[in-house]
Amino acid sequence: MLGGIFSFHSSWKDRxxxxxxxxxxxxxNSLNFRGFQYAQAMLFAIEEINNITNLLPGISLGYKLYxxxxxxARSVRAALALANGNDVVSAPSATPCTKPAQVQAxxxxxxxxxxxxxxxxxxxxxxxxxxxxxxxxxLSDKTKYPSFLRTIPSDYYQSRALAQxxxxxxxxxxxxxxxxxxxxxxxMATFTESARQLGICLxxxxxxxxxxxxxxxxxxxxxxxxxxxxxxxxxxSALDMDVLIHELSHHNLTGxxxxxxxxxxxxxxxxxxxxxHILDGAIGLSIPKAHxxxxxxxxxxxxxxxxxxxxxxxxxxxxxxxxxFKQLTAKQxxxxxxxxxxxxxxxxxxMSLMPIFNNVYKGVYAVAHALHSILGCNETCNDKVxxxxxxxxxxxxxxxxxxxEGDKVxxxxxxxxxxxxxxxxxxxxxxxxxxxVTVGLYDASLPADKQLNLHYTSLIWAQxxxxxxVSVCSENCPPGTRKVLQKGKPVxxxxxxxxxxxxxxxxxxxxxxxxxHPEFWSNEGRNACxxxxxxxxxxEEIMGALLTTASLFGTxxxxxxxxxxxxxxxxxxxxxxxSELSFLLLFSLTLCFLCSLSFIxxxxxxxxxxxxxxxxxxxxxxxxxxxxxxxxxxxxxxARLPGRNVMKWFGPAQQRLSVLGFTLIQVIICILWLTIxxxxxxxxxxxxxxxxxxxxxxxxxxxFWAVLGYIGVLAILCFILAFLARKLPDNFNExxxxxxxxxxxxxxxxxxxxxxxxxxxxFSVAVEIFAILASSFGLLICIFIPKCYIILYKPExxxxxxxxxxxxxx
Numbered sequence: 001m002l003g004g005i006f007s008f009h010s011s012w013k014d015r016x017x018x019x020x021x022x023x024x025x026x027x028x029n030s031l032n033f034r035g036f037q038y039a040q041a042m043l044f045a046i047e048e049i050n051n052i053t054n055l056l057p058g059i060s061l062g063y064k065l066y067x068x069x070x071x072x073a074r075s076v077r078a079a080l081a082l083a084n085g086n087d088v089v090s091a092p093s094a095t096p097c098t099k100p101a102q103v104q105a106x107x108x109x110x111x112x113x114x115x116x117x118x119x120x121x122x123x124x125x126x127x128x129x130x131x132x133x134x135x136x137x138x139l140s141d142k143t144k145y146p147s148f149l150r151t152i153p154s155d156y157y158q159s160r161a162l163a164q165x166x167x168x169x170x171x172x173x174x175x176x177x178x179x180x181x182x183x184x185x186x187x188m189a190t191f192t193e194s195a196r197q198l199g200i201c202l203x204x205x206x207x208x209x210x211x212x213x214x215x216x217x218x219x220x221x222x223x224x225x226x227x228x229x230x231x232x233x234x235x236x237s238a239l240d241m242d243v244l245i246h247e248l249s250h251h252n253l254t255g256x257x258x259x260x261x262x263x264x265x266x267x268x269x270x271x272x273x274x275x276x277h278i279l280d281g282a283i284g285l286s287i288p289k290a291h292x293x294x295x296x297x298x299x300x301x302x303x304x305x306x307x308x309x310x311x312x313x314x315x316x317x318x319x320x321x322x323x324x325f326k327q328l329t330a331k332q333x334x335x336x337x338x339x340x341x342x343x344x345x346x347x348x349x350x351m352s353l354m355p356i357f358n359n360v361y362k363g364v365y366a367v368a369h370a371l372h373s374i375l376g377c378n379e380t381c382n383d384k385v386x387x388x389x390x391x392x393x394x395x396x397x398x399x400x401x402x403x404x405e406g407d408k409v410x411x412x413x414x415x416x417x418x419x420x421x422x423x424x425x426x427x428x429x430x431x432x433x434x435x436x437v438t439v440g441l442y443d444a445s446l447p448a449d450k451q452l453n454l455h456y457t458s459l460i461w462a463q464x465x466x467x468x469x470v471s472v473c474s475e476n477c478p479p480g481t482r483k484v485l486q487k488g489k490p491v492x493x494x495x496x497x498x499x500x501x502x503x504x505x506x507x508x509x510x511x512x513x514x515x516x517h518p519e520f521w522s523n524e525g526r527n528a529c530x531x532x533x534x535x536x537x538x539x540e541e542i543m544g545a546l547l548t549t550a551s552l553f554g555t556x557x558x559x560x561x562x563x564x565x566x567x568x569x570x571x572x573x574x575x576x577x578x579s580e581l582s583f584l585l586l587f588s589l590t591l592c593f594l595c596s597l598s599f600i601x602x603x604x605x606x607x608x609x610x611x612x613x614x615x616x617x618x619x620x621x622x623x624x625x626x627x628x629x630x631x632x633x634x635x636x637x638x639a640r641l642p643g644r645n646v647m648k649w650f651g652p653a654q655q656r657l658s659v660l661g662f663t664l665i666q667v668i669i670c671i672l673w674l675t676i677x678x679x680x681x682x683x684x685x686x687x688x689x690x691x692x693x694x695x696x697x698x699x700x701x702x703x704f705w706a707v708l709g710y711i712g713v714l715a716i717l718c719f720i721l722a723f724l725a726r727k728l729p730d731n732f733n734e735x736x737x738x739x740x741x742x743x744x745x746x747x748x749x750x751x752x753x754x755x756x757x758x759x760x761x762x763f764s765v766a767v768e769i770f771a772i773l774a775s776s777f778g779l780l781i782c783i784f785i786p787k788c789y790i791i792l793y794k795p796e797x798x799x800x801x802x803x804x805x806x807x808x809x810x
Contacts, residue, residue, distance in 0.1 A: 001062045002367060003082035004042050005075060005108035005118060008035040008067040008312060010239045011211055028069035031319045032239070033348035034110075034269075037299060038132065039065055041357035042107050044298040045364035056372050059381050061364075064103060067312060068114055070239070075114040079121040082106055104392055105130060105367040107360060111237065112136030112183035119145040126390040130366060132359035135262070136186045140414035147393050149415035151359040151366070155183070157419035157444045158261060158285055159190035162233065164442075164452050165283070165423065166259060167198040171231045172492045173473040174200065177220065177244070178235040179263070180207035187235045187261065201473060201492035203229045210243045217247050224253060230462075231257045231471040238267040249276040257462045257469045260284030266424055268352035271434035280428055281462040285421040285442065287355035292405060295361065296351050300341045320348055352436070362409050370395040419444035423452075427460045476508045480526035483511050499526040501689055518685040519692060532685075536694040537600050537762040537769075544600050547769050554593035554776055561784045562586040568791050572800040581632070581655060585625035586784070591618040592776040596769045608679040608696035613670040615772060616707035620666035622779065623714040623745075624659040629783075630721045630738050631658070666710055673703030684761070693761040712749060718742050741782030745775045 009028035017023055046061045066078035085102035106122065109115045110133035119129050119139065123146050130149045131139075137156035139148050166174060176191070178184030184207060192202060204227060206220045224232070234241065241264040258279050264270045265284030274280065318324055321344060323335035341349060351357075370392055375381040400410040411417065423440035440454035461469055477483050477496035482505055486493045499505055503513035504522045516522055520529035537544050565582060568574050574582065595618055598611040632655065677700035684693035698704045719742035752771040759767050790797050 001064065001103045002042070002046065002364065003078075003103035003106040003108075004039055004063055004065040005068055005078050005082075005106060005114075006035040006038050006065065007032050007070045007110065007114075008039070008316070009069040010035075012069045012071055014211065026069060026071055026074055028067065028071075031316060032070075033316075033320070033346065034238070034353065035067070036302075036316055036348060037353065037357060038108075038110065038360050040299040040302060041295060041360040042364055044292075044295050045361045045368075047298075048294070049364070049368045055365075055368055055377075056375070057377060057380055059371070059375065059377070059383065061368065068109060070111060070114070072114060072117045075109060075117045076121055079106070079118040083122050083125050083127060103127065104371065104387055104389070105396070107132070107363050109134060110356075111181065112139065112186070113181040115139060115148065116145070116182055119148040123147045126393050128367065128389070128393045128396050130363035130396075132363055133356055134183070136182045137190055138182060138186050140416055142414060147389075149363075149366075149396060149411050151362045151409070151417055152262075152287060152356070153419035153421070153444075154414070154416045155187040155190060155261075158421065159187050159235075160194045161285055161419075161421060161442045161444070161452070162191055162259060162261065163194035163198055163200065165285075166195065166200055166231070166233070168452060168454065169468055171257075171469075171471040172200050173203055173229045173471050174231040174233055174259075175224065175227050175229045176202050176205040176233045176235070178205070178207045179237050179240045180209040180212075181237075183237060183263065184235050184240075188233075191233065191235065199492070201490035203227050203473070203490075208240070208244070210240045214247075217244065220244075221247055221251050221253065224256070225251070228473070229471050230255070230469050231259060233259045234264070235261045236264055238264040238270050240264075241267075241270050242273055245270065245273050245278055248278045249273075252276060254278055254280075255463055257471065258282040258284075262286050262421070265426075266352060266355075266436050268350045268434075268436075269347040271426065271436075274426075274434060277428070277463075279426055280434075280464060281460050282426040283439070283459070284424065286424050286436070287359070288420055288422050289438075290355045290358035290405070290407070292354070292358055292361055292403075295354070295357060299351075299357075300349065302341070303337070320344065320346070358407070362403060362407065365401070365403060366396050366399055366409060366411075367392070369399050369401050373399070423454065425459055428464070477505075477510065478508060478527075479504075479506050479510070481505060481510070482513045483509060504529055519683070521690045532690060532692045534602075534694050535688070535691045535761055536602055537765045538602070539600055543762075543766055547766065547773070548597065548600060550773050551593050551596045551769075554773060554780065555590055558586055558590045558593060558780055561780065561788055562590075564788050564791060565784075568798075571791065571798050573787050573790055573798045580652060581625050581628050581659070582784075584659065585622060585629070585779075588618055588622035588625060589776055589780050592622055592772060596772045599765050599769050603681040603694050603696045605681060608681055609674055611696065612679055612698075612704060612707065613674065615768075616670055616711065617663065617666050619711050619772075619775075620714060621659070621663045622776075623711060623718055624662035626738055626741070626779065626783070627662065627714060627718040627721070628655045628659050630718055631655075662714060666707065669703070669706050669710060673700055673707070676700055677703065679704075687760050691761075695761065695765070708749070712746075715742060715745050715749070719746060737782045737786055741779045744778035744782065748774045748778065 008031065010030040010032040011028075013027045013029055015024075042063065046063055049055055050060050064082060066081065068075040068078060082103045105128040106118065107130055109118060109131060112134045115129065115131045115134035116136070116139065122129060126147050128147050128149060130151065132151055134150060135152055135155040135158060137154045137159070139145050139150065140154050140156065176188055178188040188205060192205065195202065204223050206223055208217055208220060236244065254277055258281075260282055262285050265282065266286035271279075314325060317337075318335060320341075321335060321339045323339070324332045325335045371387075372381070373395055374387065374391060375383065375385050397411050397415060400408070402408050409417070421442040422438050423442060424436045425439045427435050427437045429435050437458060439458050440452065442452055444451060460466065473490070473493040474495070477494070481496040481498050483494040484497045485491060486495060499513035499522065502522055503515050504526050505513045506527050513526070516529035519532055521532045522528075523530050539545060539548055562583065565574050565579070565586065569579060591614070595611065595614040598607050598614060601607065679696045679699045682695055682697035684695055687693050719739065722738040722742055748771050752767065755767045756764050
């Protein structure tokens, strides 16, 4: 004996109890043709098993059917009746039954909440409950519901599949409506968690039940109207969806993209209610299409005469054909009992739920195969075996077989079948009817990246559009920006902030910007790092070219002066004050002009070491020569005084040694600098954000300032001596010009220090070159140009008497 618990009615009349007398039995209303179809599918499977010989030969299956009206209270009552073996039978089998009245298994219920109630009642008795439509993931918990099995996949997989589907189309901002029962609440909870992991946000999540008062459904309508999301996830049963769509039609809420669960997405009765095109373009998951030979004909062959005296069946027949068996009114026609179902079109004659009928069919066959195994059936069965509900339950959980259509039936450790879904799309045909078009598949047994398989070409969206709807709280942030969450809103609501300078994001919706490598900088779009421009003082730029020209001009000018002096080397003005020092000074000035060229161009290891050391040594050589000339002038005057013979202590040899000694000290300083911590090429990333300054690091700052300091000491000493000798009584007193040249030299290098420290990058190099050139030109012009003027334009003054300041007597 098999039990069947179905909802032949979809709701009941609410009544307020006064608690002054015993409550009346629940009064059911709203006949549900789907419940009759499920019952017919169960009867078809039973009759088919009873009529074949290869399964349970000699054993007949009977059934007891109960109507729950969708009520948990009536479900519990029916479960207890079946478990206790009560003889209150709604539709008894025609064949006398010799077995105990207690059922061996129960088929049903379609609602998760009702299945939970039934499984809780009969679970302790280990009576198997096989549901064809209860999908709540909570029912997989075998510690709570040990005797529950089902032939439809768990919502554990459906909810995740729906989340993947939403993510696949880029919908990150959605609304959600659910049935306020275990099916809707559990399924939506799983969906919400999966969606959160995939970066999908719910703008709202509301629930209702079909028996709720109208004002509650109106509140849901207002929530939808006030929302900004354009996609609605509907985790509803078909009965609840029918109520909702009726209200949506009154408010003409079109243009939303609906994503549905298997509870309503492939229900043709719901599709027929979509007259206002509310659900056009809906997409969702359905149980894969199925066909069971002979089942459609069996369901359509229902006859009321086979169930005479059954009030519920009489009610069903009258509703099916819109007629009455008795108590006719003027507008009603009489039922004959032989009406032709082929002439009727309603939800009972609609076979779109054949996959669910197939689930009922599989459940009955699972029990039959388990009994076949327990009874040791071959040609006959051992009918003396005492059937134990626990044994039947254990055998069903291990059963594996194929139906006559080739469908494989088995249960995993949670009592669930394999999770496979078809993805269907509501498309309105030219005839005006909705077609359920398969546009993809979902198979939970495949790897994660291959579970979802869609065919885009055949998709139709809301309002008959072929463009994928957009439903986001904030538009995607383009490359070059980063997301900043809006205060108090979900993570899907954000502002796009442009990346800071030197940072980029090269992908859309980046949560952070990445800083470029120090040698790179962000482009204008902040979406790529480009190599920074290397900046150094080059020969090609105007400033570098001008300084090069000045350096070469100074070199040429020094060479011309040297040539003039060489050609007039025997004249008094050249021979005066040690001509050898004059030529050495001109040579050192040439080196000073040329060493400035080492500061121009891309810094390298050799140029960095050469520029400062060459500059230091050549300038010390230059100042040493000037110092030598100053001392010669001073000593020469002292030697002319009576009793003084100091020139023998500062003759040409001593002058050469002094120049060599002073220069050798600078050479030693430079050698120590290059040995301990030499200058080196350095890439400066800090001075400018978008440029790399190629410069020479000093290595040892002490070495650099020691070189400059030594030059400064010699220059100051030279200035002091020249200043002391400035009024010596010569017609051509070279000390005056040396004093003036040293004044220029010191002024240039004193102003050089703050200018050098404060100038950025290549400008500090230009300042140093300018100081070298300015001081070199100062020495050249102040010391040698006056002599060249006399040589070239005043040769009459180029005499020994004039140089010595002696005037001829007349």
